[in-house]
Amino acid sequence: MNPQASEFIPSWLASSAQQQQQQPEAQTSWEDEDAAPGQVVQPPVQELSAVRISDNTPDTKPKANNIDSQPPVQKAPKGDAKRKESTANEKANQAANSAPDFDPSDFDLDEKKPLNVVLLGHVDAGKSTISGHLLVLTGNVDERTMDKYEKEAKALNRESWKFAFALDTSEQERQKGKTEECGQASFTTETRRFTILDAPGHKNYVPHMIGGASQADIGILVISARKGEFETGFERGGQTREHAMLAKTSGVRQMVVVVNKLDDPSVTNPDGSWNEERFFECKKKLEPYLRNVGWNPKGVVWIPVSGLTGDNLKHKPPKEVCDWYDGQSLLDTLEHLRPPERLLNGPVKMPISEKHKEMGTMVMGKLESGVIQVNDALVMMPNRVEVVVDAVQLEGSTAQAAEPGDVVRLRLKGIDEEEVRVGFVLCSPRDLVSYTRSFIAKLMILEHKSIICAGYSAVIHIHAAVEEVSIVKLLAELNKSGKAKQRHPKFVKPGMKCLALLRTTLPVCVEPYDVFPQLGRFMIRDEGKTVAVGTVARLQSD
Incomplete structure (x- = not known):
């Protein structure tokens, strides 16, 4: 029942080097059975490579900053909107090439x-x-x-x-x-x-x-x-x-x-x-x-x-x-309790969970990676709008910087509140988060009143994003050890695990689970029930 378990990673998605090794029988969960109470246990890192599947789906994975393959999500053009978009893209690319490495010693972060x-x-x-x-x-x-x-x-x-x-x-x-x-x-x-x-x-x-x-x-x-x-x-x-x-x-x-x-x-x-x-x-x-x-x-x-x-x-x-x-x-x-390891020196990644107007555009979310400080230049994805941090608020008070794990409010310059949607991701110009409408996912079917076939539609919750999603193709039914039990099954039902190609109505910011877990795990809900849970295995180009 654990979608993050190593058993849930199909062997035919593993690298050739992994396939040559004798794999031990999978455990029911990746958690360490000897872990002491309160100890954080990290899941194993799985390596996924491109895999050829006989349904003619592309076998190349977009890079983390390869976003040109998808149309940017922007508000309706007005006036010189296209020229502004082009300028913003150029600035983002320039910033990506010139951004210095982050040095945590530059910040006076709270010891608590x-x-x-x-x-x-x-x-x-x-x-x-x-x-x-x-x-x-x-x-x-x-x-x-x-x-x-x-x-x-x-x-x-x-x-x-x-x-x-x-x-x-x-x-x-x-x-x-x-x-x-x-x-x-x-x-x-x-x-x-x-x-x-x-x-x-x-x-x-x-x-x-x-x-x-x-x-x-x-x-x-x-x-x-x-x-x-x-x-x-x-x-x-x-x-x-x-x-x-x-x-x-x-x-x-x-x-x-x-x-x-x-x-x-x-x-x-x-x-x-x-x-x-x-x-x-x-x-x-x-x-x-x-x-x-x-x-x-x-x-x-x-x-x-x-x-x-x-x-x-x-x-x-x-x-x-x-x-x-x-x-x-x-x-x-x-x-x-020991807090989880934080990516203090990583690129900024912050899914937007709330937004409103308050002397400018205010956004709120949990900072998953990196440090944000006043006057930082960042990029809002997937619409690729360059923004500047005008103010940082922690626990209702003004602060100079936020660190990973903080639930933070930011006032942003350079973007209107109407241009931001819940589920967008604020990120570093030097490491733009991926976005797509299509991805291959490992699914565990939990509860549904009937069988699920290709064409089934529901709602996906992935980090702060909520979008309509459909199953385009069922690629394989998986057994407990993660191996393909049956290629291209006609249907799946509760209790089954499968590999499927999913497509959302609008582009969503995602990463493969093995690259950045916080943006690679999701739930699918329908008619008030959680139908399936899963992880992103590989991004696809439409």
């Missing part, structure tokens, strides 16, 4: 490294309450503001929602008590700069959850221990399962499972203390599924908490509340 955390789980599991309570415990919501939230919650006869109001800011979210957008907040500890992404738990808002997960390093899967609520979230159709799977596919590297509401009367012991049996009952039921979708159980941390009382969020609960848990609190656990 960024760590982005997304809270996942079924609706009403307590994600927003935990997020808001963490902000209170870390001093990011003052007493006066908290009093205001409490009065507003009481007015709705929902006093337990008071902490959730710190992230559920819209009137509609507060009236319904349900998160609809992916809320965001930040706090700083002695060692880290945390960005909290509070994902909605309702199945209607899964696209917003995917957007949050694609920016996260750490996932906190919140499950409710309340009688009946855990079972509802974990049953087929509940979001506990889908969120755990989508987090893995989105690139979340580490998972913490928080068992919430252990203080609820439906599960507490007769003396009011937390029930150890209920905690381990939830763990026993969920752990096999997490393994099945690719999470290494040895690297998953399980923590009992009460989001409402705050027990075990920052401080350990009193012994009379819980005397059987001897691990760290949630905040201590987050502080001791």
